[in-house]
Amino acid sequence: MGFGTLVFLGIIVVLVVWVIAIYNKLVTLKNRYVNAFSQIEVQLKRRYDLIPNLIETAKGYLAHERGTLEAVIAARNQAVAGLSAAAKDPGNARAMEQLGSAEGALGGALGRLNVVMEAYPDLKANQNMMQLSEELTSTENRVSFARQAYNDQVTEYNTYKQTFPPVLLAATFGHSVDASLLEFADRAAIQEAPKVKF
Amino acid sequence: MDFFAAQDRARRKTWQLVTLFVLAIVGLIFATNVLVAIAVSFSTTTGLARGVGQTMRDQSAETWWLISFAVLICIAGASLYKYFALRSGGRAVVEMLGARQIDPASQILSERRLLNVVEEMAIASGIRVPAVYRVDEEGINAFAAGFGTDDAVVCVTSGTLDHLNREELQGVIGHEFSHLLNGDSRLNLRLIALLNGILFLGIVGRLLLRGGAHTSGRRNSNAMPLIVLGVGLLVIGYAGTFCGNLIKAAVSRQREFLADAASVQFTRNPHGIANALKKIGGSVSGSHLTNTRANDVSHMFFGQAVTLFMNGLMATHPPLPQRIRAIEPRWDGRFLQGALVSEAADVPEGASGLTGLSGGSSLSAHEAVVDAVGNPSAASLAQAQTMIAGLPARCVDASHDPWSARALICVLLLPDDRTARAALTNVLEPQVVAHLPQIEAVVGALDDLQRLTLVSMSVPALLTMSRPQYDRFVADVVALIRADRRIDLFEWVMHRVLLKGLKSHFEGPPSVAVRHRDLDAVRDQVAQTLSAIARAGGHDDDAQRRAFDAGAAAIELDLQFVASDPNFTRLNEALRDLRALHPLAKPRLIKGCAACALTDGAISSERALLIGIAATLDCPLPPDLAL
Numbered sequence: 001m002g003f004g005t006l007v008f009l010g011i012i013v014v015l016v017v018w019v020i021a022i023y024n025k026l027v028t029l030k031n032r033y034v035n036a037f038s039q040i041e042v043q044l045k046r047r048y049d050l051i052p053n054l055i056e057t058a059k060g061y062l063a064h065e066r067g068t069l070e071a072v073i074a075a076r077n078q079a080v081a082g083l084s085a086a087a088k089d090p091g092n093a094r095a096m097e098q099l100g101s102a103e104g105a106l107g108g109a110l111g112r113l114n115v116v117m118e119a120y121p122d123l124k125a126n127q128n129m130m131q132l133s134e135e136l137t138s139t140e141n142r143v144s145f146a147r148q149a150y151n152d153q154v155t156e157y158n159t160y161k162q163t164f165p166p167v168l169l170a171a172t173f174g175h176s177v178d179a180s181l182l183e184f185a186d187r188a189a190i191q192e193a194p195k196v197k198f
Numbered sequence: 199m200d201f202f203a204a205q206d207r208a209r210r211k212t213w214q215l216v217t218l219f220v221l222a223i224v225g226l227i228f229a230t231n232v233l234v235a236i237a238v239s240f241s242t243t244t245g246l247a248r249g250v251g252q253t254m255r256d257q258s259a260e261t262w263w264l265i266s267f268a269v270l271i272c273i274a275g276a277s278l279y280k281y282f283a284l285r286s287g288g289r290a291v292v293e294m295l296g297a298r299q300i301d302p303a304s305q306i307l308s309e310r311r312l313l314n315v316v317e318e319m320a321i322a323s324g325i326r327v328p329a330v331y332r333v334d335e336e337g338i339n340a341f342a343a344g345f346g347t348d349d350a351v352v353c354v355t356s357g358t359l360d361h362l363n364r365e366e367l368q369g370v371i372g373h374e375f376s377h378l379l380n381g382d383s384r385l386n387l388r389l390i391a392l393l394n395g396i397l398f399l400g401i402v403g404r405l406l407l408r409g410g411a412h413t414s415g416r417r418n419s420n421a422m423p424l425i426v427l428g429v430g431l432l433v434i435g436y437a438g439t440f441c442g443n444l445i446k447a448a449v450s451r452q453r454e455f456l457a458d459a460a461s462v463q464f465t466r467n468p469h470g471i472a473n474a475l476k477k478i479g480g481s482v483s484g485s486h487l488t489n490t491r492a493n494d495v496s497h498m499f500f501g502q503a504v505t506l507f508m509n510g511l512m513a514t515h516p517p518l519p520q521r522i523r524a525i526e527p528r529w530d531g532r533f534l535q536g537a538l539v540s541e542a543a544d545v546p547e548g549a550s551g552l553t554g555l556s557g558g559s560s561l562s563a564h565e566a567v568v569d570a571v572g573n574p575s576a577a578s579l580a581q582a583q584t585m586i587a588g589l590p591a592r593c594v595d596a597s598h599d600p601w602s603a604r605a606l607i608c609v610l611l612l613p614d615d616r617t618a619r620a621a622l623t624n625v626l627e628p629q630v631v632a633h634l635p636q637i638e639a640v641v642g643a644l645d646d647l648q649r650l651t652l653v654s655m656s657v658p659a660l661l662t663m664s665r666p667q668y669d670r671f672v673a674d675v676v677a678l679i680r681a682d683r684r685i686d687l688f689e690w691v692m693h694r695v696l697l698k699g700l701k702s703h704f705e706g707p708p709s710v711a712v713r714h715r716d717l718d719a720v721r722d723q724v725a726q727t728l729s730a731i732a733r734a735g736g737h738d739d740d741a742q743r744r745a746f747d748a749g750a751a752a753i754e755l756d757l758q759f760v761a762s763d764p765n766f767t768r769l770n771e772a773l774r775d776l777r778a779l780h781p782l783a784k785p786r787l788i789k790g791c792a793a794c795a796l797t798d799g800a801i802s803s804e805r806a807l808l809i810g811i812a813a814t815l816d817c818p819l820p821p822d823l824a825l
Binding site: 010013014017020021027028034036038137138142144145146149156 | 279293294398401402599602629633667
């Protein structure tokens with residue numbers, strides 16, 4: 001048992017501690033982005049719950065715009081399915097992309113509904129309708145805030161995974177695939193990062 | 199129960215623990231040396247013939263020093279690693295267990311009920327509302343973790359959510375809050391780190407064993423000592439863990455009775471916690487957890503989380519019947535079958551009769567304040583429930599959602615003046631500004647205490663922000679506070695209460711070492727603090743001096759009144775030093791502050807300042823203090 005052996009053992013010990021630290025950090029960061037996704041889920045669910053009420057209220061006024069209303073319902077159902085698939089595996093590229101495009105389609109359908117509604121001042125003045133659109137806008141803001149938090153956490157996870165020592169081990173520990181950001185298609189306004197002010 | 203004495207006891211207990219662990223480590227080093235000697239004698243045929251004792255004598259003293267040093271480095275390294283890993287406080291523990299934060303705005307009844315219970319208790323004990331996590335486990339169990347009250351988290355199992363009713367939840371959460379307030383949870387975190395060092399030897403042993411077994415396929419003679427060393431280290435590692443568990447169990451078990459008692463005192467309802475314990479006894483999964491990592495933190499839980507070999511000796515918690523009998527001496531020995539709780543709306547049950555109970559004590563008013571620090575009563579709880587119920591629903595909802603909670607905080611900081619307001623809203627994100635009018639309408643009529651309550655209630659939602667969002671939010675808050683080029687009282691308190699809680703979560707709790715044992719050493723700082731309270735309360739110079747003198751008299755020090763302190767800079771510096779006071783020196787300071795605030799008969803305008811000062815000094819004040 002010479003000095004050399006001890007140094008060797010010492011190095012092994014340091015390495016082991018290091019590997020454990022990397023493993024734990026990966027787990028922690030993954031947990032954080034999964035947790036952040038559940039925030040988006042909460043807000044999106046709330047949004048999806050509002051839409052049927054909106055349609056119900058609009059129906060009475062928009063008898064001749066059946067197509068637009070049905071498109072919103074269809075887009076909403078698509079998005080609900082996309083969300084439940086994404087919630088099972090947050091960060092999965094396919095699921096995130098599907099949810100993103102479903103959300104984009106829903107946004108588009110709602111946008112068209114808004115345009116149609118311009119022609120019906122009675123509907124726009126409806127108390128119920130005003131409250132619903134107000135709530136929808138506010139939920140929109142919440143969704144974008146939650147999405148920003150999720151994307152920040154995903155970026156932190158991906159960056160850590162790609163830095164030098166972890167990059168060697170990430171795949172071994174089951175962190176081979178980068179987590180995917182959640183981007184909504186056709187929503188330039190929301191995607192715009194808040195302006196930095198001084 | 200005395201908060202300051204409990205804090206001091208927890209501190210001293212840390213040293214006792216460290217001593218015990220040092221003893222265990224010395225034993226381990228000796229054992230490893232003997233083991234290496236055995237391994238060496240196995241490696242040479244002559245060594246085997248001459249025996250282990252002779253081999254030990256053969257080697258030079260230097261070798262043994264080296265081995266001892268290596269073992270020490272191993273243990274210290276692993277302990278330090280864990281210590282640093284846990285430095286981010288309570289959050290580190292729940293993340294280790296893979297728990298999920300319950301959405302602060304959750305509408306699922308069982309979750310809402312738990313969130314409400316935690317919220318009420320936090321407000322009642324004057325700490326910021328902790329984030330609540332759940333782990334998906336069938337057993338009924340819960341724990342609170344954190345170095346202090348600022349980085350505290352509460353975590354429960356799904357079993358707890360499904361099987362306990364409001365009363366029982368209150369009992370369990372009261373128990374956990376007692377751990378938090380008494381400094382037990384800090385001790386618990388340190389225990390995890392120390393224990394990890396000893397356990398690590400066992401892990402190294404297992405690795406060597408595997409390496410040895412791997413090599414032995416090829417070259418038999420060389421692998422033998424590795425295997426012997428591996429088995430040996432494994433045995434030593436587990437022996438160490440065994441000692442560690444014994445120490446852990448001995449420390450932990452006593453405190454469980456204390457926490458049970460504190461919970462009863464807090465809720466004034468022995469049936470709540472007793473029934474929770476009975477339900478654990480009656481349920482199939484009991485309080486057990488399947489998560490393998492639960493073993494590391496078993497001493498933090500509400501009930502026994504893991505079954506161990508030789509359970510009686512190593513159990514971290516006293517047996518259930520003993521705990522139940524301590525609360526309900528006439529218990530008939532029957533457990534409750536854990537039926538699912540009925541779905542009814544969550545309404546705090548009639549706490550109305552309790553509000554008057556805090557009066558009638560023989561203590562003078564400012565001594566009552568000292569007594570109340572970290573020691574909430576059933577009256578505090580009733581007061582908190584009434585206060586939350588009195589808040590506008592829209593504000594409460596806003597405080598539970600990360601996005602609108604930010605807007606709510608901004609509204610609370612905006613000045614009343616219209617033009618100043620318009621200028622300030624330019625600083626903020628447009629989306630937040632768009633949301634302001636809705637909240638503004640309901641916030642106007644709130645008093646300082648209600649506003650501070652809302653701030654505290656917003657914390658769990660704000661904790662769900664990402665780091666960049668947090669940085670941005672803090673910058674906004676500071677900009678709002680500084681915007682009018684002066685800092686008023688409420689802004690200062692708000693900054694203290696809000697940012698202290700958030701900072702601990704995002705940047706890790708600060709480590710505050712005791713630097714001053716006596717108030718004599720920090721005279722000037724004490725004078726600054728008392729002067730600030732006196733200035734906040736008194737309208738004219740004379741009244742301010744009278745208040746100051748009353749405070750100085752209660753502290754029994756000869757102090758100099760400080761007439762002005764724009765922007766609270768000197769108060770901030772003074773409090774930074776005072777924070778490092780020994781726990782047993784703090785009650786005198788709090789007594790002085792309370793006496794100073796109470797000179798004109800009531801704590802009204804000074805109340806917010808008193809809360810801010812107490813929060814900075816880590817002395818949580820219940821809201822019902824001597825009202």
